[in-house]
Amino acid sequence: MAEYDRISxxxxxxxxxxxxxxxxxxxxMMDVQYGENVLEIGVGTGHSMARMAEQxxxxxxxxxxxxxxxMISKAKERLVKTCDHGRTDLILAxxxxxxxxxxxxxxxLMSFSLELFHEEDRRKLLGNISRVLKPRxxxxxxxxxxxxxxxxxxxxxxxxxxxxxHIDCVPIDVVEELESMGYTIGSxxxxxxxxxxxxxxxxxxxxxxx
Ligand SMILES: C[S@@+](CC[C@H](N)C(=O)[O-])C[C@H]1O[C@@H](n2cnc3c(N)ncnc32)[C@H](O)[C@@H]1O
Numbered sequence: 001m002a003e004y005d006r007i008s009x010x011x012x013x014x015x016x017x018x019x020x021x022x023x024x025x026x027x028x029m030m031d032v033q034y035g036e037n038v039l040e041i042g043v044g045t046g047h048s049m050a051r052m053a054e055q056x057x058x059x060x061x062x063x064x065x066x067x068x069x070x071m072i073s074k075a076k077e078r079l080v081k082t083c084d085h086g087r088t089d090l091i092l093a094x095x096x097x098x099x100x101x102x103x104x105x106x107x108x109l110m111s112f113s114l115e116l117f118h119e120e121d122r123r124k125l126l127g128n129i130s131r132v133l134k135p136r137x138x139x140x141x142x143x144x145x146x147x148x149x150x151x152x153x154x155x156x157x158x159x160x161x162x163x164x165x166h167i168d169c170v171p172i173d174v175v176e177e178l179e180s181m182g183y184t185i186g187s188x189x190x191x192x193x194x195x196x197x198x199x200x201x202x203x204x205x206x207x208x209x210x
Contacts, residue, residue, distance in 0.1 A: 042113025
C-alpha cells in the first residue's frame with residue numbers, strides 16, 4: 001500500500017470535497033449508537049472515525065485499522081484535533097488478518113475500501129468481519145458498484161485496467177457478496193457519485209461463518 005502512503009496528503013483534500021456527502025450518507029445508515037464498539041477498516045485520514053467517536057461517546061469505542069502508516073498518522077492528527085469524546089484507537093494492520101478476537105464489535109464500516117481487495121480476499125475479509133462482529137452486529141459498506149452501468153463507469157474501468165497500481169478500486173456487487181457470505185441486508189441503496197455508480201449497504205450477520 002505504498003501508493004496510499006504517497007498520496008495521503010492530496011487524498012485528504014480530495015476526499016473532503018468529493019466524498020463527504022456519501023460518507024455522511026453511509027454514516028446515517030449505520031446509525032451508530034452511544035456506547036457501541038465500532039471498527040472502521042481502511043480508515044484513511046479518519047474523517048468517518050471523528051464523527052463516530054462523537055456518536056459512541058465516553059461509554060463506547062471506535063477503532064480504525066489501516067495498512068498505511070502515513071494514513072494512520074494523518075488520522076491520528078485529525079482525531080487529536082477533533083475528538084473530545086469517545087475512546088479511539090488506531091491500528092496499523094492488514095485487514096486480511098484482523099487482530100481481534102470473536103464477538104467484539106457492534107458495527108464495522110468499510111468506506112471505499114472493500115473494493116480494493118480481489119474476490120477471494122473479499123470473501124476472506126467478510127468472513128473475518130463476521131467473526132469479530134457480535135451476534136446481530138452489522139457491517140456497513142460504501143463502495144463503487146457494478147450493479148448498474150454508466151458511461152463514466154466504462155471510462156473508469158478502462159483506465160483502471162490500464163493503471164491498476166494507481167487506480168485500485170474495482171466496482172463490485174456488494175449486495176450479492178454480502179448475501180453469499182451469510183449476511184442479511186438491512187438497508188441498501190444505489191446512487192451515483194460524479195457519474196460513477198456507488199452502493200450503500202448495511203447488513204447483519206445471520207450466522208457466523210467460521
Ligand atoms: C480509498 S481509501 C478509503 C479511505 C476512507 N475509508 C474513505 O472513505 O475515504 C482506502 C484505504 O484502505 C487502506 N487499505 C488498503 N488496503 C488495505 C489492507 N489490506 N488493510 C488495511 N487497510 C488497507 C488504504 O491504506 C486507504 O487508507
